Amino acid sequence: MTYKTIYLQHDNLRLSAMVQGPENGPVAMLVHGFPDTPHSWNGVADGLAQAGYLVVRPWLRGYTPGSVSPSAAYDPFNAGLDLLxxxxxxxxxxxxxxxxxxxAVAGMAAAATDPQAWTTLSLLAIPPFQKVExxxxLLPKQLVLSAYMLEMQSASAPARLVDNQFGRIRAFWNSWSPGWKYAESEIQPVFDAFSNSGVAWAATRYYRSLFTLHHAPTRSIYALSRKPLKVPTLVLAGENDGCMQAALLEPMVDARYFPKGVRSCTLRGCGHFLQAEQPGAVLQELLAHLRGQDRIH
Incomplete structure (x- = not known):
């Protein structure tokens, strides 16, 4: 299905989004992560559009040349404000x-900041953090899986992402979604985006923002992560996720922090990029979640 590109001027950045589907339908906003682009949602987006949703796929700030600026902040708090x-x-x-x-992290920030703005919230590959303790x-294993975050702190990290024909990015895809035989056409949009040195730089700043407690946005994202999410929520994980282990869902999803309801599900046979690996299964879970709330409203 074809899409059009729309633009939004916000925080002195030119943000971009891919849009498809019926103009008068309810809106489904699909947000990508790292190292990724909105293209990984292609199969899910087509299915949602066919089901009657206007699908909006924003690029995270910093993932397009128009949203790269040395004076801008690249962190999930500001990305959440972009979503709003x-x-x-x-x-x-x-x-x-x-x-x-x-x-998903930016989505939680946006939902915690203004829960009335959203009909539902769905989180893929990232659990809610209210009860991370x-x-x-599971933390010893997770610390090993998350060691790459320290790599992202280095000034050389942007260059390392693109060296050797984007070998580091390919390694992330291979280890985070083990066994996924993705086509080159599926990863090529990521290479195209990160071939811009500004994009590679901005993408690593998200990880640096986790450790800058002297910055207000960092303190804000940690504060928001502890708040109840007052939006009907779906949490999905891939059984074989090599980045954020699926076993985190059970201890960390606490219904008391979701007064409008929460449901969690682990998809068998897929890893971190579950929306690209199993778009049909993800679409099925999303439609059940979205349509349930559409009927209520």
Whole structure:
């Protein structure tokens, strides 16, 4: 299915989004993560559009040349504010927010900041963090899986992402989604995006922002991560996720922090990029979640 590109000027950045589907349908906003682009949502987006949703796929700030600026902040708190700015384009409409990886973290920030803005929230590959301390038995393994975050702190990290024909990015895809035989056409949009040195630089800044507690956005994202999410929420994980282990869901999803309800599900036979690996299964779970709330509203 074809899409058009729309633009939004926000925070002195030119943000971009891919849009497809019926103009008068409820809105499904699909947000990508790292190292990724909105293209990984292709199969899910087509299915949602065919089901009657207007599908909006924003690029995270910093992932397009127009949204790269040395004076801008690249962190999930500001990315969440971007999502709220996109949402304001659809005043009076139901908007379902779906995020993967950094898109999920930004989605949680946006939902915690303004829960009334969203009809539903769906999180892929990232669990909610309100009760992260409950996962202490899993933390040794998770620290190993998350060691790449320290790599992202280096000034040489942007160059390393693109060296050897994007070998580091390919290694992330291979280890985070083990066994996934993706086509070159599926990873090529990521190579195209990261071939811009500004994009590679901005993408690594998200990881650096996790450790800058002297910056207000970093303190804000940690504060927001502890807040209840007052939006009906779906949490999906891939059984073989090599980045964020699926076993985190059980201890970290606490229904008391989801007064509008929460459901979690682990998809068998897929890894971190579950929306690209198993778009049909993800679409089925999303439609059940979205349609349930559409009927309520």
């Amino acid at each position: 700015a996109w949402r304001h384009l659809f005043q009076g409409r139901e908007v379902h927010l779906v995020g993967h990886d950094w898109g 409950r996962a202490w038995r």
